[in-house]
Amino acid sequence: MMPRCYQCHSFISTIKSRSARFQTFNVRCVKVFSHQVIYTAV
Numbered sequence: 001m002m003p004r005c006y007q008c009h010s011f012i013s014t015i016k017s018r019s020a021r022f023q024t025f026n027v028r029c030v031k032v033f034s035h036q037v038i039y040t041a042v
């Protein structure tokens with residue numbers, strides 16, 4: 001069973017609101033393991 005990405009949307013919203021340069025990036029969560037969230041640009 002794949003782990004669910006609980007923090008993805010809040011994290012992405014945070015970096016987009018804090019930095020305009022991130023607003024052009026589409027980011028998705030790919031894996032959560034041991035409380036670490038790994039992101040990749042899509």
